[in-house]
Amino acid sequence: MSQERVEVIVVGAGPAGVAAALTLARAGVEVVVLERGAYPGAKNVMGGILYRQPTEELVPGFWREAPLERAIVEQRYLLLTEEDALGVTYRTPAFGQPPYNAFSVLRAEWDRWFAQQAENAGALLATGVTVEDVLWEDGRIVGVRAGEQGELYADVVILADGANSLLAQKAGLTREWRPEEQALVAKELLRLSETEIERRFGVSAGHGVAIEAFGASTGGLLGYGFLYTNRDTVSVGTGALLSDLITHEVNVSDLLDRFKRHPAIAPLLEGAELVEYSAHLIPEGGWRALPTLFADGALVVGDAAGFVNPLSREGSNFAMISGKLAAETILEARAVGDFSAFALSRYWQKLEESFILPDLETIRNVTPFVHQRPYLLREYPEALTRAFQHYLTVDGTPKAQKYGTIIRELIRDLRPTRLLRDVLAGVFQLVR
Amino acid sequence: MKIVVLLKEVPDPNAVRYDPRLGDLVPGIQRVANEYDLYALEAALRLREQVGGEVIVASVGTARDALNRALAMGADRAVNLEGDGLPGDAWTTARALVAWLQREQPDVIWCGQETSDSGTGNVGPAVAAQLDLPLVSNVVGWEFRDGVFEIEREIEDGHQFQEVAPPVVLCALSALPQPRLPTLRGIMDARRKPVEHLTAADLGLSDEALQPLVQWEGLSQPVAKAAGVVVQDVPPDEAVERLLTFLESRGLLG
Numbered sequence: 001m002s003q004e005r006v007e008v009i010v011v012g013a014g015p016a017g018v019a020a021a022l023t024l025a026r027a028g029v030e031v032v033v034l035e036r037g038a039y040p041g042a043k044n045v046m047g048g049i050l051y052r053q054p055t056e057e058l059v060p061g062f063w064r065e066a067p068l069e070r071a072i073v074e075q076r077y078l079l080l081t082e083e084d085a086l087g088v089t090y091r092t093p094a095f096g097q098p099p100y101n102a103f104s105v106l107r108a109e110w111d112r113w114f115a116q117q118a119e120n121a122g123a124l125l126a127t128g129v130t131v132e133d134v135l136w137e138d139g140r141i142v143g144v145r146a147g148e149q150g151e152l153y154a155d156v157v158i159l160a161d162g163a164n165s166l167l168a169q170k171a172g173l174t175r176e177w178r179p180e181e182q183a184l185v186a187k188e189l190l191r192l193s194e195t196e197i198e199r200r201f202g203v204s205a206g207h208g209v210a211i212e213a214f215g216a217s218t219g220g221l222l223g224y225g226f227l228y229t230n231r232d233t234v235s236v237g238t239g240a241l242l243s244d245l246i247t248h249e250v251n252v253s254d255l256l257d258r259f260k261r262h263p264a265i266a267p268l269l270e271g272a273e274l275v276e277y278s279a280h281l282i283p284e285g286g287w288r289a290l291p292t293l294f295a296d297g298a299l300v301v302g303d304a305a306g307f308v309n310p311l312s313r314e315g316s317n318f319a320m321i322s323g324k325l326a327a328e329t330i331l332e333a334r335a336v337g338d339f340s341a342f343a344l345s346r347y348w349q350k351l352e353e354s355f356i357l358p359d360l361e362t363i364r365n366v367t368p369f370v371h372q373r374p375y376l377l378r379e380y381p382e383a384l385t386r387a388f389q390h391y392l393t394v395d396g397t398p399k400a401q402k403y404g405t406i407i408r409e410l411i412r413d414l415r416p417t418r419l420l421r422d423v424l425a426g427v428f429q430l431v432r
Numbered sequence: 433m434k435i436v437v438l439l440k441e442v443p444d445p446n447a448v449r450y451d452p453r454l455g456d457l458v459p460g461i462q463r464v465a466n467e468y469d470l471y472a473l474e475a476a477l478r479l480r481e482q483v484g485g486e487v488i489v490a491s492v493g494t495a496r497d498a499l500n501r502a503l504a505m506g507a508d509r510a511v512n513l514e515g516d517g518l519p520g521d522a523w524t525t526a527r528a529l530v531a532w533l534q535r536e537q538p539d540v541i542w543c544g545q546e547t548s549d550s551g552t553g554n555v556g557p558a559v560a561a562q563l564d565l566p567l568v569s570n571v572v573g574w575e576f577r578d579g580v581f582e583i584e585r586e587i588e589d590g591h592q593f594q595e596v597a598p599p600v601v602l603c604a605l606s607a608l609p610q611p612r613l614p615t616l617r618g619i620m621d622a623r624r625k626p627v628e629h630l631t632a633a634d635l636g637l638s639d640e641a642l643q644p645l646v647q648w649e650g651l652s653q654p655v656a657k658a659a660g661v662v663v664q665d666v667p668p669d670e671a672v673e674r675l676l677t678f679l680e681s682r683g684l685l686g
């Protein structure tokens with residue numbers, strides 16, 4: 001029997017795979033996306049903030065027609081102790097007007113819409129297909145095998161199968177991920193009415209809030225709790241590095257329960273009805289765990305390549321832009337008819353010229369930084385909330401005396417030299 | 433043998449959610465092929481493998497993805513009856529299908545016993561009635577031998593065996609063999625298979641012919657029932673005592 005062939009196979013219809021397929025299809029390349037879910041988004045979890053600018057690089061003006069939940073106009077950062085919360089809020093009307101900055105989305109709907117754009121451009125989307133392995137010939141990757149569903153051959157295979165990519169492992173492009181390179185996140189989708197969300201979060205119709213909470217929201221582990229408002233649901237979740245969860249014997253769904261019961265969070269969720277619970281891995285090995293990103297006949301994109309910035313909850317934009325850059329690499333390779341690792345290595349260069357590799361490099365030491373300072377997410381929130389409590393309590397103590405106490409306690413708890421060292425170290429990590 | 437499979441796209445039963453404010457399903461639920469219909473298609477493909485011929489899938493109403501899936505599984509061609517007045521209710525759906533089936537004159541019409549959305553189970557019987565064909569419902573097993581179907585059907589408290597010769601309408605249940613997964617080759621081939629789009633006008637159907645008989649009045653959610661009281665593992669006398677106390681407490685004993 002003759003081989004069934006296309007020019008490019010994309011495995012996975014998440015943001016990375018679809019962005020690649022869309023870019024290729026627009027350039028007239030014959031591309032097939034193989035997705036194991038019954039439809040794109042069927043198996044996807046996302047806390048759900050989608051940034052406008054990177055998305056517009058793929059579908060200009062998408063926000064006029066895509067299924068988006070709310071435009072995020074306000075960001076809250078909270079530092080939590082067992083009971084208290086201290087926070088910073090930034091809000092601007094500018095984020096609530098075209099062209100907007102970011103949106104909350106529900107993956108099940110967004111992914112389907114995004115995949116539809118690729119189909120409209122001419123990509124073939126095949127759902128219900130689980131790819132089990134890549135096919136090799138003379139040391140080159142030449143296609144994929146999907147169990148009893150058969151084989152398909154192509155000039156290039158793009159691995160876009162998400163976090164913990166089994167295909168990249170089977171293809172020998174990456175070693176097995178380690179527990180310290182994955183975060184485990186538990187998430188719930190809870191229903192409230194549209195008006196109730198607008199009342200509780202103080203936003204007008206179509207506008208929403210994103211909250212990120214550090215400290216007790218993860219039991220002091222490296223990670224954060226989040227809460228995003230959708231149209232008539234809220235996404236709430238929390239998670240931490242798998243290795244930390246294991247060593248501290250913490251269960252993420254317990255963490256999530258505790259986060260939801262926190263006095264600063266519980267009133268926001270009161271009476272909300274559970275729609276869906278899920279748990280998911282986020283690759284956080286980043287720079288240190290980068291797989292081989294290109295091989296003879298293959299490229300790795302998105303979460304499969306570990307392209308996530310956990311610090312600023314960016315994943316889908318890394319996914320989409322890496323998918324686009326992979327597609328552009330293939331277009332250049334196709335022009336000269338050479339799909340060798342050498343020709344596809346242009347992908348690395350493109351990643352270096354974009355924000356993707358530079359950002360991963362910038363944050364490469366965050367995990368060790370926090371691990372060396374376990375007090376950061378435990379003692380600092382305690383000390384700071386205590387100081388605020390004293391400051392705000394009116395109890396007849398003369399102010400000068402009160403301020404003195406606060407300062408003395410802060411010096412005792414925060415240890416200024418240590419703090420200064422931490423701040424400087426932190427700044428050196430992140431700024432160049 | 434010319435085999436037709438009737439296939440409908442329904443909201444994904446795993447994703448269906450009711451929106452109390454809309455009084456309807458939440459909008460935008462992904463649509464998938466009705467499960468029983470895929471069992472019917474699998475039966476049709478097996479029949480073709482046995483006796484040769486052609487499998488045509490037909491759907492009333494938008495069904496692009498479901499028809500593509502059927503073609504990828506191995507159907508030879510697809511027909512989509514769409515446009516004003518379609519799909520309407522089970523009656524108009526059957527009307528439209530009959531107008532088309534009269535042209536095709538198939539030997540066997542396979543359909544699912546019912547759909548997971550409206551659940552009327554009317555389309556197959558209505559088609560059979562309008563075409564004056566025999567119908568066997570609740571099919572859980574079949575063999576085709578010497579020009580005759582030997583059919584096993586599920587009934588209230590057992591199984592019934594029937595013989596019927598084509599032309600015939602058969603309604604499938606999910607005790608039949610599992611629908612096959614499309615192969616990658618099948619998926620690629622499906623792109624090259626014909627999909628015919630027909631409107632009511634193409635079929636010569638007037639607006640009157642498509643008047644639905646049923647008007648839907650919207651959906652509502654059943655009122656939640658209180659958890660019952662379970663009396664278990666206690667001596668009979670005590671059980672009776674508890675039951676009486678319970679009924680009395682609810683004012684049910686006069």
Ligand SMILES: Cc1cc2nc3c(=O)[nH]c(=O)nc-3n(C[C@H](O)[C@H](O)[C@H](O)COP(=O)(O)OP(=O)(O)OC[C@H]3O[C@@H](n4cnc5c(N)ncnc54)[C@H](O)[C@@H]3O)c2cc1C
Nearest residue numbers: 012014015016036047048049131161162302303315316319
């Ligand atoms: C709880 C949580 C919250 C998040 N919040 C945000 C956020 O607010 N903002 C943000 O930008 N990012 C967020 N992210 C990260 C973001 O979801 C990911 O970075 C992004 O989805 C990566 O896209 P991808 O296409 O690489 O992978 P995925 O979206 O994981 O897609 C992979 C696809 O491949 C399919 N697949 C896998 N294996 C196979 C196979 N063998 N054969 C066929 N198909 C296969 C899967 O079904 C899936 O559809 C969050 C992640 C999590 C877990």
